[in-house]
Amino acid sequence: MREVIRRQRYHHGNLREALVEAALALVEERGSPEFTLREVARRVGVTHAAPQRHFEDRAALVAAVAEEGFHGLRAHVESVAGLAKARDPAARLHALGVAYVQFAVRNPAHFRVMFTAELADKSRHPSLQAASRAMHDFLVQCIEDGQREGFFVEGDPLELAFAAWSLVHGLAVLLVDGRGMGRRPAPLIESVVARLHTGLLPRHRPKRKRRKH
């Protein structure tokens, strides 16, 4: 009965990629990086044990999805920052930040998996660590360049990078989690990332001490 729809070929042919794709689709559909190995296998049309030929365990599949995501993120960020290369470092940093958040909003499933709690210990997945690290190094480089040319405030570049990374990552997380207060994301991203540059304090600080009451 059930074998009416049956895979024709015994071998799938491209199971590994198909599994990654199916897993991503599941995350997309349910908006949460929780999926079952068997579920993924069913969707692809193979037995639940078949994935083991391609991924040592469930975590390996999750890591593969995350890694694909990191590569996509890096490509997007570098392409956008590359376009802004001719302009000054501040514009480049701005473009970098916007691109980061854009990627998250456009690829929420990938982003969720990339930062899922199950992958918190990345020591088991060195390629993930490398991708994340490369991103960070690129950011620090961008800030050091800007400082050297006087476009950014002086100070420990690592600390500035950490601040930028925090704002941008926090923004991405909040937007992907649907805490965007129902606004259109694009302008919100632009203005929030711009805030990183100018800060919340007015350029001309009021000298009056405090209100009367």
Add this chain to the structure above:
Amino acid sequence: MREVIRRQRYHHGNLREALVEAALALVEERGSPEFTLREVARRVGVTHAAPQRHFEDRAALVAAVAEEGFHGLRAHVESVAGLAKARDPAARLHALGVAYVQFAVRNPAHFRVMFTAELADKSRHPSLQAASRAMHDFLVQCIEDGQREGFFVEGDPLELAFAAWSLVHGLAVLLVDGRGMGRRPAPLIESVVARLHTGLLPRHRPKRKRRKH
């Protein structure tokens, strides 16, 4: 054999709280918000079905831990911001941000559970939504006060609040996930949150266009 160590009383007496506490301890120990209901029950010394008398399902227990965390966060933030109340709004906002991140770093287990992916859909847990919302409202209020008195730049207060919330939340997430670059967290928190106020651009923007090469 195994009943040598056996609970004396048939009724635990305070099972609900004990379960929340045990769950939190497990998260703390393994550094990840993944725990098993049966595991928690074993640790408390009851049968695996006993928790069901207090929590409809596993998600309800997770939500209870998260809710406890939100109450703690709010208490911490409000107490710190209360102390800084006498000072100007900028100092108050700074204190608020530092307190937020401090809470995350000091209570990583709580923080992880509060923002775990399983609770992404908070519609099923209105008390969580309320706690998170209260936090946000407090922040917006703080910014509106500051703007009114000229301590912050003008503009949509919701957008400024979103920027502040992003930076602080991102910083907390990165620190809790151990991406703090091995630095002592306290000074890093101070300086990164301070960066929110001043931004990355120098106060006196260089007018020269760009480097020669």
Add this chain to the structure above:
DNA sequence: GCCGCAATGTAGACGGCGGACACATCGACC
């Protein structure tokens, strides 16, 4: 005091899960 009942914990069953294994099928290379 004691009794009946709601609250709370126990014991066991069920289906689904991740993982391990032996076996079936395939395709690439000799």
Add this chain to the structure above:
DNA sequence: GGTCGATGTGTCCGCCGTCTACATTGCGGC
């Protein structure tokens, strides 16, 4: 055309969350 490694199947294991029937308890009305 035969062989062997690669890839998918079928089955088993222990653990999981949840359900249900039953045991134990504490408490309020008599």
